[in-house]
Amino acid sequence: MPKIKILSADVANKIAAGEVVERPASVVKELIENAIDAESTSIRVEIRAGGKRLIRVSDNGSGMEREDALLALERHATSKVSRIEDLENIHTFGFRGEALASIASVSQFELLTRTADAIQGTKINVDGGVFRSVEESGCSPGTHISINNLFHNVPARLKFLKTDTTEVRHITNQVTWSALAHPTLHFSLSHNGKSVLDVRACDSYLERARLLYGKEFADNLIEFAEELPDFKLSGLLGKPDFTKPNREYQLFFMNERPIRSQMIGAALKEALGATIQKDRHAIALLFMTLEPDTVDVNVHPAKIEVRFRNERTIFSGIVRMIRNVIHKEKFIPKIETSVEIEPTSTQEVEVENKATSAPQQISTPKSRPQQPFSKDRTVGSIETPQQKDVPTEKVESEPLDTQPTVDEDVKPAAEVPRTVVQPPQQQIPEGAMLKLLDFDNVELKTNLFKTYIVAEGEDRVFFIDQHVAAERVLYERFVNQMKADGIPVQGLLLPVTLEATPQQIAILKVHESLFSKIGFELEEFGANTILIRAIPSSLPTRIASQTVTDLLDKLSEQPHTEVEIPKAIDDALITLACRSAVKAGDTLDTKEMTNLIRELSEAKLPFNCPHSRPIIIEMGRDELERRFHR
Secondary structure, X not given: OOOOXXXXXXXXXXXXXXXXXXXXXXXXXXXXXXXXXXOOOEEEEEEEHHHOOEEEEEEXXXXXXXXXXXXXXXXXXXXXXXXXXXXXXXXOOOOOOOHHHHHHHOOEEEEEEEOOOOOOEEEEEXXXXXXXXXXXXXXXXXXXXXXXXXXXXXHHHHOOOOOHHHHHHHHHHHHHHHHHHOOOOEEEEEEOOEXXXXXXXXXXXXXXXHHHHOHHXXXXXXXXEEEOOOEEEEEEEEOOOOEEOOOOOEEEXXXXXXXXXXXXXXXXXXXXXXXXXXXXXXXXXXXXXXXXXXXXXXXXXXXXXXXXXXXXXXXXXXXXXXXXXXXXHOOOOEOOOOOOOOOOOOOOEEOOOOOOOOOOEEOOOOOOOOOOOOOOOOOOOOOOOOOOOOOHHHHHOOOOOOOOOOOOOOOOXXXXXOOOOOOOOOOOOOXXXXXXXXXXXXXXXXEEOOOEEEEEEOOEEEEEEHHHHHHHHHHHHHHHHHHOOOOOEEEEEEEEEEXXXXXXXXXXXXXXXXXXXXXXXXXXXXXXXXXXXXXXXXXXXXXXHHHHHHHHHHHOOOOOOHHHHHHHHHHHHHHHHHHHOOOOOOOOOHHHHHHHHHHHHOOOOOOEOOOOOEOEEEEEHHHHHHHOOO
C-alpha cells in the first residue's frame, strides 16, 4: 500500500489552480475582482490569442508595497480575513488569498505595482510557481499584472481550451458582467490590439446597459428599485414584447458580485410566467443587496455560486417585487417603428446625429380632450374605482399563478352560440376593487374583423383581442369561484356520450375529484364510454366532449401525485376558460364589449391571457402622426 505523504507547495498550487482557474476568463475574473477591491476607478484588460498567450489587467487602484506584493503571491495570504468569524461579514470580492498564487503556478507571471506615495514600484516575475526575480521598477500608481503562456507547464489543461473566438467570448462576458455590476468604474477590453469594448463610468445601470448593448436595447428596458426588510432588489426588466429565445440576458448580481442561482432564475420565471410567451425568455438584469451574514459566497472555489440562508424568503420576495414592477409599469406592448421622415415647413425635426447618437425629436400638435364612457351614452358605461395607483401591499397579498402555454384555439362559425363575459351579479362598492388598467378616460370605437376591440384613450389607441381578454376574465372568475363556493354547474337534460380510450378512463379514475371541483359530473358507462351529465355553466354544451377529452389528455402527461394536483387544477381552469370564452370571429354588441373592457380593467393580471399571450396592444398618437408624416 502506498505511503501517505504531504504534497509539495508546487503540486498543491497546481491543484488549487485547477479549481480556481478553469480558463482564461477565470483569470480575468480574479484579477478584476482584486482591482475592484483596490478601489480602482479604471480597469483595462488586454489579451492575445484568446488569453492563451497574454492576459494583462491594469488598474489605477491603491497598489502595494514590496512586502505586501511578495506576500500576495503566497497561498492563503489575504488582508480581508483574520478570523473564521470574518467569513460571516465579507464586503470584498477576493478574500481567500489563493488566486494569485494559483495563477502564478500555471503561467509566466509578472506583477508590477506602486502605491501613490512611493517613488518607485515593485516588479516580481514568477514562472510556474517559482520566483525568478524581485526588483524595483518605475510604473504608474496601481497594479499591472501580466499572465503569459497560461497552462504552459500543464499541457493537459491547455489542450482542453477552446478556440480563440470561444475564449474571447467568455472573457468578454466576464468583463461585461463586471462592468454591469460596477457602473461607476471605467472598463476596457482589447484583443490582439483591437478594442472589444470600452465603457466609461456612468451613474446608473440603465446607462451602463446602453453603453454595453446599445440604445435600442436600453430603450426597451424598465428600470426599477424595490425594497423589503430583508433585502433590496433593483435592476432592468425587458418590456413585455422585448424578449429573447434563450436566457443569455438573464443576469444576476448579489452585492455587486455576478452569480449563478437556480433559485433566482426560478423566482423570475414564477413572477413573469404569465406575461412571457412560450419558448421566449424575459430580459432581466437583477441586482440584489443584502447583509453579508445572510448569504454564503464561499461554497464554490470561483465564488460564482452562493447559498442563501433563507431561500424561501428571498424567493417569495423576488416574485413579489417583480410582480409589483409589472403592475406599476402596465405591461402593454406598444406599436413603435422607426420611420424615415422628410422635414417639412410645418414640422420641427432634429435629424439624428450618428456620431453623437442623439435621439430623433418630432414636435406634434397638442392632443384634443377625450370623452370618457358615461352612463348617458348609448355605448354603455364602464364603472371603475377612483383609485388609479396600485398599492404595494395589495399587489403583494395577491400572488398570481404561472400558467403554461396551450394549443391554439379553433375558431367556431360566427352563428354558433357563444359564451360572453357577463357583468357581476353584485355591484362592486366604490374603491373595493383595485385596478391595474385605467379605463376611466377611454372611449369605445369599434370592433375590427370581429376579433379586436378598438378603444381610444388620451393620445393613444388600444387594440384588445376579445378572445384572450375574455379568457383572462373567465380564468380569474373561475379561480375566485374555486376559492369560494365552487364553479356553477348546469345539468344536462340529455347526457353527452364520450368515447374514451382505456388510458383516458384510467386517468379519469385518478382525477375524478378534480373534474368535480371544476364543474363536471362524469360517469363511466362501460365499454370505454363516459357520460357527461353536468358541465360548468359557462361552457357551451357543443364543446363539452372536446373539453373533457383535452383535459384527460393533458392530465395523462402529469405525474399523479398530490404535489401536482394544484397545477393540474390550474391547467384545467385554463382550458375551461379557453373553451368558454368568446372566440375570434364572434360578433359582439356594444354592451358586450363594454362589459368585457370593464371586467378586464378589474382583473389581477389584465395584460396577458392565461396562455401568456398579450391581451392589449397600444399605439400612441405620435406614432400615427409619424406614419402619416404629420
